[in-house]
Amino acid sequence: MAPKNSQQETIKEVVSAATRAISGNPEIEINSGGMGSSLPNPPKSLEELSVYRGKADALACAEKYRDKTIREKIGSGKFNSLMKVMEDTRVEILGSLNYPGIATNISSKFNDKCKLYESLEDQEDYLEIALETWLRKLSLPDETSSKSNLFLKFWGNLFDSQDEGLKKELIDNLKDQSKFQEIAENFIKNLNIEEEDESEDNDLEDETEQEEESATETGEDEESQESESSPEQDNQEGDEETDTEAGEADEDTIVDENEEIMTNQSWLESLVGQTSNFTYKVYTRSFDEEIKAEELCSPEELQRLRKHLDQLMGPSKTTISKLAHRLQRFLMAQQNRSWEFNKEEGMLDSARLHKIITDPLTPLTYKIEKDTEFRDTSVSILVDSSGSMRGRSMTVAAICADIISTTLERCNVKTEVLGFTTKQWKGGESRKMWMEDGKPENPGRLNDIRHIIFKSADTPWRRGQKNFGLMLREGLLKENVDGEALIWAHDRLARRSEQRKILMVISDGAPVDDSTLSTNPTNFLDLHLRQVIHSIETKSDINLIAIGIGHDVTRYYKNAVTIHRAEELGGAMLEQLTDLFKVD
Numbered sequence: 357m358a359p360k361n362s363q364q365e366t367i368k369e370v371v372s373a374a375t376r377a378i379s380g381n382p383e384i385e386i387n388s389g390g391m392g393s394s395l396p397n398p399p400k401s402l403e404e405l406s407v408y409r410g411k412a413d414a415l416a417c418a419e420k421y422r423d424k425t426i427r428e429k430i431g432s433g434k435f436n437s438l439m440k441v442m443e444d445t446r447v448e449i450l451g452s453l454n455y456p457g458i459a460t461n462i463s464s465k466f467n468d469k470c471k472l473y474e475s476l477e478d479q480e481d482y483l484e485i486a487l488e489t490w491l492r493k494l495s496l497p498d499e500t501s502s503k504s505n506l507f508l509k510f511w512g513n514l515f516d517s518q519d520e521g522l523k524k525e526l527i528d529n530l531k532d533q534s535k536f537q538e539i540a541e542n543f544i545k546n547l548n549i550e551e552e553d554e555s556e557d558n559d560l561e562d563e564t565e566q567e568e569e570s571a572t573e574t575g576e577d578e579e580s581q582e583s584e585s586s587p588e589q590d591n592q593e594g595d596e597e598t599d600t601e602a603g604e605a606d607e608d609t610i611v612d613e614n615e616e617i618m619t620n621q622s623w624l625e626s627l628v629g630q631t632s633n634f635t636y637k638v639y640t641r642s643f644d645e646e647i648k649a650e651e652l653c654s655p656e657e658l659q660r661l662r663k664h665l666d667q668l669m670g671p672s673k674t675t676i677s678k679l680a681h682r683l684q685r686f687l688m689a690q691q692n693r694s695w696e697f698n699k700e701e702g703m704l705d706s707a708r709l710h711k712i713i714t715d716p717l718t719p720l721t722y723k724i725e726k727d728t729e730f731r732d733t734s735v736s737i738l739v740d741s742s743g744s745m746r747g748r749s750m751t752v753a754a755i756c757a758d759i760i761s762t763t764l765e766r767c768n769v770k771t772e773v774l775g776f777t778t779k780q781w782k783g784g785e786s787r788k789m790w791m792e793d794g795k796p797e798n799p800g801r802l803n804d805i806r807h808i809i810f811k812s813a814d815t816p817w818r819r820g821q822k823n824f825g826l827m828l829r830e831g832l833l834k835e836n837v838d839g840e841a842l843i844w845a846h847d848r849l850a851r852r853s854e855q856r857k858i859l860m861v862i863s864d865g866a867p868v869d870d871s872t873l874s875t876n877p878t879n880f881l882d883l884h885l886r887q888v889i890h891s892i893e894t895k896s897d898i899n900l901i902a903i904g905i906g907h908d909v910t911r912y913y914k915n916a917v918t919i920h921r922a923e924e925l926g927g928a929m930l931e932q933l934t935d936l937f938k939v940d
Contacts, residue, residue: 367398367405375412378451378458379419386415410465413458417451418444423533429541436651438487442540444654445488446530449495453530463499466492469656470507484655486511495527518546636839636884637800643785646807646844649775649823652832661825665758668751668828734770734813734854735933737761738845740863741775741808741827742836749864749905754827756929757810762817770854773820775808775827776841778834783871790875801881802871805837807844813852838867839884846892846900857898860929861913864905889913901932 372386386395395415399408422443429439452459469485486507492499508515522543529535650658737760739745739753761771778784784804790796810827811820826832842861849857867881889912892900902913909916919928 364398364400367408371395371398371409371412374409375416378413378416378455381419384415384419386412406461406464407468410461410463410468413451413461414444414448414465417447417458417462421447421450421531421533426534426537429537435544437484437655438544439537439540440654441484441487442491442544443533443537445491446533446536449492450530452496452499459496459499482507482510487515490515491526494523495530514547518543522546634883634887636880636887638840639790639799639802640786642789643779643804644806645779645804647809649808649810649826652808652826653829657829658822658826661828662822663825665751665754665825665828669755732768732854733856733858734772734849734852735764735858735860736772736774736813736845736849737929738841738859738861739773739775739810739827740836740838740861740865741777741833742865742868743833744836744865744868745905746830746833750827750833753862754824757827758821758824760929760933761811761820765817770813770852771811771817772813772848773810773824774841774845774848775810776838776844777806777808777832777836778869779804779806781834781870787871795875797875798877799875800872801837801840801869802875803835803837803869805840806834807841808832835869836863836865836867837869837872837881838863839881839888842885842888842892846888846896846898849898850896858933859892859898859900860932861900861902861909862905862929863902863907863909865907886912903928903932 375386376382376384395408395411399405428443429435448462452462466488470489489505489507490512522539525539526536526543529539653661737757739750739757741750745753757773761773764771780803783790783802786802786804790799790802808826810823811817838861842859845859845861849859867885869881872881889900892898893914900913900915902909902916904910904916904918906918906920908918910918915932917928917932
C-alpha cells in the first residue's frame with residue numbers, strides 16, 4: 357500500500373491534469389495547500405475526494421466559461437459580493453449541465469459549503485449561500501439537497517417574489533456572460549437588500565448626527581431636521597434668515613475648522629515636520645483603495661480563515677484572555693467606583709479610625725461612594741499588514757485584535773481594527789501610469805495603497821469577528837506606506853464623537869515600498885512618517901501609541917514600546933492601554 361503522502365501527491369497530479377483538460381487551458385496554474393493557493397491540500401480520506409474534485413472542477417469551469425475581458429460590475433460591498441456569488445454559480449451550473457461527473461463533484465462541494473454556513477447564528481448571514489442555493493434550484497431542478505433548504509427559509513420568499521420574466525432571463529442567458537451580468541445586476545437591485553444593509557450599518561452614525569443637530573440647531577422645525585441629514589446642518593446654527601451666500605461661507609469656515617485634517621491633502625498641508633525642505637507627494641491616488649475585509653474574499657473563505665485562526669489561538673488565547681480580563685476589571689472599576697472623603701456622614705473612613713477613638717467629636721471622618729464619570733472612549737488598532745508580518749507576527753496580531761476588541765466592547769469602549777498594505781508588489785497600476793507618462797523624476801509615492809477595515813468602531817464584535825481571520829490570508833500581505841496609513845486611521849478616529857481617542861499602531865519595520873524608494877530619495881517614506889507622527893503628537897488630541905515587533909519604533913514615536921517576540925504583543929498592548937486609562 358502506498359504511503360499517504362504518496363497517495364496525496366497522486367491525487368494532486370490526477371486532479372490537476374483533469375482540471376487542465378476540462379478548462380481547455382493546459383497552462384492554467386493550479387496550486388494546492390496554503391491559504392493563498394487555488395486548492396486546499398488533497399484529502400487524506402477517499403470519502404472527501406469528491407469535495408476536493410468539486411473545488412478543482414469549479415476552477416476549470418471558471419476558466420472554461422468565463423470571459424476575463426468582460427469587466428465586472430462594481431458597487432457597494434454587498435452588491436459586489438452578491439454579483440460574485442451569481443457569476444461563480446453561473447459557471448458551475450454550466451459545467452454541471454454539460455458534464456455529469458462535474459455535476460456530482462460540484463454538488464459535493466456545495467453540500468460541504470452548506471456545513472460551514474450551518475454554524476452561523478443569524479439567518480440574515482445566510483444571504484450569499486441562500487442566493488446560490490436558489491439559483492442552483494432554479495437552474496438544476498433535479499438536484500435536491502436537504503441541507504440547503506435551511507437557507508431558503510429566511511430569503512427564499514424574497515427571491516421567489518421577483519419578476520418571473522427576470523428569473524426566466526437568468527436561466528436563458530447562462531451562456532452569455534455579459535447579458536447574464538446585466539440581468540443579475542437588475543435582479544440584485546430589485547431585492548433592495550443593499551439599501552437595507554447600508555441603513556443598518558449607519559444606524560449609530562445617523563443617531564449621532566441627529567443628536568448633534570438637535571444640540572446645535574435652534575429654531576429649526578422638526579420636519580426640516582428629519583428630512584436633512586447632511587453635515588451642512590451643523591453649520592446653520594438656527595439662523596434661518598442668513599442668506600445663501602453667507603451660509604455657504606459659514607459652512608466652509610466651520611468645515612475647515614472641524615475637518616482640517618479629514619483629508620490627506622489638507623492634513624499634509626498642515627504638517628509641521630521635523631525636517632526642512634521636504635514635501636511629500638503622491639503620483640496618483642486613482643488606484644488607491646479603502647475596503648472592508650469582507651469585500652476581499654468570499655464568505656466561504658472568510659469562514660475558513662476564521663476557523664484557521666481559532667485553531668492557531670491555542671496557548672496565546674489563554675494568556676491574552678487572562679490579561680484582557682485584568683484590563684476589563686480595571687476599566688469596570690474605574691467606571692463604577694470612587695470615593696468622596698472628608699464628609700460629615702456616610703461610611704466610616706477606616707483611615708481616620710484612630711482619630712475617632714481619641715476624639716469622638718472629630719468632624720469629616722466619613723466617606724461617600726459615588727459613580728465615576730468615565731469618559732467615552734474610542735480605540736483604533738492599526739495593524740501593519742505588510743509581507744514582513746507574515747507568520748507568527750500577524751497571527752498574534754489577529755488574536756490580540758480579536759480578544760482586545762471584545763474586551764473593550766464589554767466595557768463600552770468603541771474599538772476599530774484597521775490594516776494597511778498595497779494592492780500590488782512593485783508599483784501596480786500607479787507605476788504603469790508613471791511609465792506611460794515618460795517616467796518623470798521624483799514622482800512621489802508610486803504604488804496602489806490598500807487600507808482595510810477589519811472592524812469598524814460601530815460594528816459589534818459578534819458581526820466583525822469573522823473578518824480577523826483575513827489577516828492570515830497569504831496574498832493579502834505586500835508592502836507598507838506607514839505615513840499615509842497613519843493619516844487615514846487618525847482621520848477616521850478624529851471624526852468620532854467620543855471624548856477620548858486612542859490610536860495604537862502595531863508594526864514590525866520601517867515603511868518600505870520598492871517602487872517608491874527606487875524612484876525617490878531613499879528616506880522619502882521615512883521622513884514622511886516622521887512628519888505625520890510629529891504632527892499628530894503635537895497638534896492632535898488623539899493619544900498615539902506604538903508597539904514594534906522586533907523593530908525599534910521608539911525612534912519614531914514618543915509613546916512606544918518594542919517587543920522582541922510576537923508572543924509579547926498581547927501583554928504590551930494591554931499594558932499600554934491600561935497606562936492611558938490611568939491618566940484620568
